[in-house]
Amino acid sequence: MSLRGFHVTVASTALAAALATTPAYAQEANQAAAAETTSGGLADIVVTATRRESDLQRTAIAVSAVDQQLIQQSSPRDIGDLAVFVPNFSAATITGFNAASFSIRGVGQNSIIVYFEPPVAVLVDDFVMPSVQTQLLDTFDISQVEVLRGPQGTLFGKNTTGGAVTVRTKRPELGVIGAEARGQFGSFGTAILQGAVNVPIGDTLAFRGVIGHEGSDGYYRNGACYGPVGAFAPSKFAGRTGCGDGGKLGGKDVWNGRAKLLWEPSDSFDALLQYEILRDRSDSIPTVNETPDSPAFLFDTLGVGAPNPANSDPVKNAGITNRSDALIKMGQGQIVNVDGIYLNMNYDAGFGTFTSVTGYRDQRSRLPNTYTGQAPVAADGEVLSLFDANRSDDRETFQQEIRFASDFDGPFNFVGGGFYQHDKTSFCVAQVLGFLDLTGGPLPFGPWNQNPYILCNAQKAKSTAAFVEGTYDITPELKLTVGGRYTWENKTWYGRQQVFIAQLNGGFDPTISIDDAIDANVFDFPAGVIKIKDKADEPTWRISLSYQATQDTFLYATYSRGFKAGGFNDQIGGFHPFVNADGSDDNAAFADAATATKPEKADSFEAGVKTELFDRRLRFNLTGFYVEYSDLQKQIVVPITVGGQPNQVTRFFNAAKATVKGIEAELTAVPIDGLTLRGVLGYQDGKYDEYVTPIPAGYDLASAPLDRCPEWQWTIDATYAVPIGDYKLVFNGNANYVDRNLFTQSITSPDENTYLNARTLLNASITLAEAEDRYYVRAVGRNLTDERYRTASQVVGGLWANSQYGQPRYYGVELGLKFSQ
Numbered sequence: 142m143s144l145r146g147f148h149v150t151v152a153s154t155a156l157a158a159a160l161a162t163t164p165a166y167a168q169e170a171n172q173a174a175a176a177e178t179t180s181g182g183l184a185d186i187v188v189t190a191t192r193r194e195s196d197l198q199r200t201a202i203a204v205s206a207v208d209q210q211l212i213q214q215s216s217p218r219d220i221g222d223l224a225v226f227v228p229n230f231s232a233a234t235i236t237g238f239n240a241a242s243f244s245i246r247g248v249g250q251n252s253i254i255v256y257f258e259p260p261v262a263v264l265v266d267d268f269v270m271p272s273v274q275t276q277l278l279d280t281f282d283i284s285q286v287e288v289l290r291g292p293q294g295t296l297f298g299k300n301t302t303g304g305a306v307t308v309r310t311k312r313p314e315l316g317v318i319g320a321e322a323r324g325q326f327g328s329f330g331t332a333i334l335q336g337a338v339n340v341p342i343g344d345t346l347a348f349r350g351v352i353g354h355e356g357s358d359g360y361y362r363n364g365a366c367y368g369p370v371g372a373f374a375p376s377k378f379a380g381r382t383g384c385g386d387g388g389k390l391g392g393k394d395v396w397n398g399r400a401k402l403l404w405e406p407s408d409s410f411d412a413l414l415q416y417e418i419l420r421d422r423s424d425s426i427p428t429v430n431e432t433p434d435s436p437a438f439l440f441d442t443l444g445v446g447a448p449n450p451a452n453s454d455p456v457k458n459a460g461i462t463n464r465s466d467a468l469i470k471m472g473q474g475q476i477v478n479v480d481g482i483y484l485n486m487n488y489d490a491g492f493g494t495f496t497s498v499t500g501y502r503d504q505r506s507r508l509p510n511t512y513t514g515q516a517p518v519a520a521d522g523e524v525l526s527l528f529d530a531n532r533s534d535d536r537e538t539f540q541q542e543i544r545f546a547s548d549f550d551g552p553f554n555f556v557g558g559g560f561y562q563h564d565k566t567s568f569c570v571a572q573v574l575g576f577l578d579l580t581g582g583p584l585p586f587g588p589w590n591q592n593p594y595i596l597c598n599a600q601k602a603k604s605t606a607a608f609v610e611g612t613y614d615i616t617p618e619l620k621l622t623v624g625g626r627y628t629w630e631n632k633t634w635y636g637r638q639q640v641f642i643a644q645l646n647g648g649f650d651p652t653i654s655i656d657d658a659i660d661a662n663v664f665d666f667p668a669g670v671i672k673i674k675d676k677a678d679e680p681t682w683r684i685s686l687s688y689q690a691t692q693d694t695f696l697y698a699t700y701s702r703g704f705k706a707g708g709f710n711d712q713i714g715g716f717h718p719f720v721n722a723d724g725s726d727d728n729a730a731f732a733d734a735a736t737a738t739k740p741e742k743a744d745s746f747e748a749g750v751k752t753e754l755f756d757r758r759l760r761f762n763l764t765g766f767y768v769e770y771s772d773l774q775k776q777i778v779v780p781i782t783v784g785g786q787p788n789q790v791t792r793f794f795n796a797a798k799a800t801v802k803g804i805e806a807e808l809t810a811v812p813i814d815g816l817t818l819r820g821v822l823g824y825q826d827g828k829y830d831e832y833v834t835p836i837p838a839g840y841d842l843a844s845a846p847l848d849r850c851p852e853w854q855w856t857i858d859a860t861y862a863v864p865i866g867d868y869k870l871v872f873n874g875n876a877n878y879v880d881r882n883l884f885t886q887s888i889t890s891p892d893e894n895t896y897l898n899a900r901t902l903l904n905a906s907i908t909l910a911e912a913e914d915r916y917y918v919r920a921v922g923r924n925l926t927d928e929r930y931r932t933a934s935q936v937v938g939g940l941w942a943n944s945q946y947g948q949p950r951y952y953g954v955e956l957g958l959k960f961s962q
Contacts, residue, residue: 182756183753183757183811186198188287190287192610193494197751198753198760199751201620201622202699203289203290203291203747203749203764203805204287204288205288205807206285207226207227207288212283213957214860215873215906216906216919216953218948219279220306221234224243225856225858225902226821226856226858227288228821229290229824230304230854231243231244231851231879231882232244233884234933236253236428236885236933236934236943237253237426237945238253238274238426238510239274240272240274240276241276242273243261243303244850245290245303245304246290246304246745246768247303247768247770247801247847248801248849249849251849251884251935253273254708255600256632256709257708257793258271258299258705259300260300260302260705261303261304261305262299262301264297265308265310266308266309266310266483266498268500268502268540271504272504272506275504278308279335281323281353282311283310283311284311286307286309287307287309288305290304290764290766290805291303291304291766291768292681292702292703294626294704295625295682295701298606299604302742302770310399313339313348313413314339314341314961315341315344316344316347318339318961319339319959319961319962320336320337320959321337321957321958322337322959324957325921326953326954327921327953328360328949328953330359330389330392331355332355333353333356339961346404348401348403349401350399353396354396355393355394355395356395359389359424360456361389361390361427361456361457362385362387362458363427364457364458364459365459366384366458367381367517368445369444370382370445370525371443371444371579371580375583378519381517390461391426392423394422394474395419396418396419396420397417398417399416399417400415401413401414401415401416402414402415409489409490409491410487410489412485413483413484413485414483416480417481418480418481421476422476424474425511426510426945427460427514428459428512428513428943428945430513430942431455431943433942438940439939440576445527445579455946460516461510461511462529464526467571467573467591467592467655468531468571468659469530469531469573471510475507475508475509476506476507476508477507478504479502479503481501483500483501484497484499492548493546496546497541498541499541501540503536503537504536504537505534505535506536509529510531512528513528513941514943525578526575528575528941529573529575531571533569533571534567534568535566535567538565539562539563541560542561544557544559544608545557545558553614556624557608557610558607559606559607560604560606561603561606562603562604562605563601563602564600565599566599566600566601567597567662567664568598568599569595569596569662570712572595572715573592575588575589576589577589578590593641594640595641595645595658595661596711597637597663598709598713600634602630602632604630604631604706605628606627608626609625609626611623617689618689619687620688622685623682624684625681627680628680628706629676630676630706630707631676632674632676632708633673633674634735634737635671636671637668637671645666647668671731673709673732673736675736675737677706679704680702681702683699683701684700695750699746700745700746702745703742705740705742708737708774708793709737710791713731713734713735713791734792741770742772743768743771746767749762760808762806763805764805765804766803767800768801769799770797770799770801773796773798774794774795775794775797775886777791777793777794777888778887778935794834794835796832797830797833799828799830799847801828802825802826803824803826805822805823805824806820806822807820808820815862815864816859816862818858819856820855824854825850826852827847828846829843829847834888838888839887840890845883845894847883848886850882851881853880854877855878856876856878858875859873859875860873867911867912868910868911869910870908870909871909872905872908873907873908874903876902877901878899878900879899880899881898884896884897884931884933887936889938893936897931902928904923907920914959917955918954919955920954921953921954921955922950923951924947924949930946931944931945931946932945932946932947
């Protein structure tokens with residue numbers, strides 16, 4: 142399959158206005174170097190947003206594309222950095238984890254809950270990525286990223302109430318011997334080495350192998366201060382004060398690779414077999430304690446809040462215990478192992494193309510963390526784990542999709558098919574809750590700080606769907622598209638209440654050792670385990686009318702319905718008071734609390750215009766949208782008291798209805814040869830129409846803004862390429878702004894809500910490259926004004942608040958080369 146591409150060099154200055162973007166340009170890896178602009182203007186952008194190749198400017202969907210040329214020039218750390226080139230697409234991280242928090246048009250994910258399916262789907266070569274923990278993909282092997290905004294309930298369908306991010310990796314090339322290599326060295330001890338080789342095997346086979354490693358020392362420092370520790374602390378902690386040792390935190394150590402074998406025995410058939418591997422041994426993610434100076438927060442009352450100076454650098458105030466005993470194993474850092482095998486096949490039957498996508502992915506994660514960002518130390522050297530935890534999950538996902546895209550001569554064509562996904566997840570979290578030693582006496586068998594509390598559950602989920610979407614040409618210029626999808630979701634959840642190690646077999650058995658609990662799952666100790674089933678059958682649809690008003694102007698209007706399946710909560714059973722008067726568990730109440738949420742639905746109305754002007758030297762696209770969300774699945778952190786001790790529990794409810802409306806503008810211009818200007822503007826006005834939970838709130842929850850819904854976002858980007866004999870000098874610079882937006886919402890007071898602060902980031906690069914890009918050297922600068930901004934933040938009901946911060950000013954040098962013959 143070949144795609145026409147667009148090859149454009151990019152470099153820096155700034156546009157004076159914040160209107161515009163850059164969708165970028167779909168292309169196969171083997172055509173990237175040869176792509177040309179048309180008569181000095183802009184080339185076609187080919188996308189697959191309708192599950193067939195189409196010109197972006199004649200596709201009746203709000204979609205932006207970023208190709209490998211723009212990816213290379215912008216030197217992103219991962220696909221989250223590409224959000225700057227897409228309107229109303231916001232990328233952050235989940236508090237305490239290097240996991241994706243993507244948001245589009247007012248809905249997104251800000252929780253690590255393993256059974257919570259994000260409303261923004263990520264697909265890699267048509268395989269749906271099930272876990273946010275590994276969605277922040279490395280970009281070296283990517284040929285194009287397409288971001289589809291709004292519900293994609295027909296052709297993509299899997300929980301896409303917000304949108305979908307589709308990633309195309311580079312394909313092997315027949316008959317070509319080639320290699321690519323790239324290295325970047327920069328601030329914070331960063332060293333990134335990546336390489337790829339392409340080897341033909343006869344006339345019909347080709348192999349592409351890709352490997353990369355990213356390492357760094359981390360940009361956080363262990364500087365969190367504490368104290369004096371509260372009066373109720375055991376004597377060895379009471380009155381202790383201190384700060385961290387200033388050591389480096391948050392370093393990276395990630396290996397990833399892909400092995401690909403392409404078979405094209407004829408022009409009508411191709412098969413691509415891939416093996417994916419990822420091994421992540423990075424440091425545990427450090428966190429910055431931002432507990433307010435308020436009696437409403439227990440950690441402030443206990444003297445372990447945030448006594449760091451108000452104007453001090455937050456990235457120098459991070460804290461971590463590095464605790465390795467009590468099942469935490471933080472000294473080993475995080476462990477993420479991924480192995481996947483995928484087979485994509487296409488057969489062109491003349492009257493249409495049959496496509497099969499088959500994949501299996503195994504992911505195993507061990508994610509220890511100090512959630513509070515504080516680590517008081519006793520006189521004898523024992524670290525007080527106020528709240529340390531190690532989240533462990535094993536996940537196996539199988540997917541099969543079969544579809545047919547017709548290629549009829551008449552006015553009607555369609556895409557139809559079926560989708561199946563089977564996902565099995567086992568989850569356990571071991572928690573050390575040392576803060577409870579500060580509020581009362583120890584447990585009967587020792588301090589809380591020395592006894593992990595274990596919560597385990599598991600889920601088996603199946604998703605099946607049938608879909609069809611057809612387009613009828615009413616006239617050559619006027620087209621009507623109608624599509625529908627029916628989805629069946631079935632889930633079974635297994636779980637028990639949180640227990641100490643001695644309670645794993647029911648009752649109390651002190652002979653169960655800590656070694657018995659290492660890597661144990663809910664099925665290894667079945668005592669007290671309950672089983673709950675949930676299912677949902679939902680239709681979704683899309684209706685679109687498009688009109689090619691002139692050769693350069695395309696108009697469209699679309700109504701679509703999307704849904705996101707209900708989900709279970711991996712935290713239910715933790716500290717919840719489902720206990721009878723005699724001390725036994727009330728499993729009926731537990732089962733009621735563990736019930737899955739209902740599906741979440743979105744009804745979207747949008748209209749857009751796509752234009753190309755001035756002999757294709759200016760491309761301007763504008764979209765207006767209005768989305769109604771119902772049965773929104775909201776996460777609520779609820780303060781509770783258990784046995785006289787303050788605590789909290791995370792609950793999920795279908796709590797809200799919301800409306801989001803806005804505009805999205807994208808512009809790319811080539812005013813003179815060698816100069817490319819692009820910009821993005823996104824505006825969204827989101828508000829709750831209703832927000833009611835079964836748990837009484839301390840204020841009107843609907844008065845808060847929607848989480849992960851910044852009102853304004855914009856990017857201005859400029860590139861200027863200057864030929865110098867057999868070389869070229871390329872200057873690139875951009876500015877990106879994202880408005881303040883809510884991250885987590887408190888149920889008790891709006892004063893406890895946490896926000897990602899507004900920020901403007903300036904980035905630039907200067908590249909000296911051989912004229913055909915066979916080798917280059919690039920100087921890279923990110924966050925040039927050294928701004929401090931949150932990438933994640935949470936409040937834990939009545940206990941503490943903590944945040945992560947973005948990378949400070951970064952300088953790096955990148956070297957690259959490629960050859961083919």
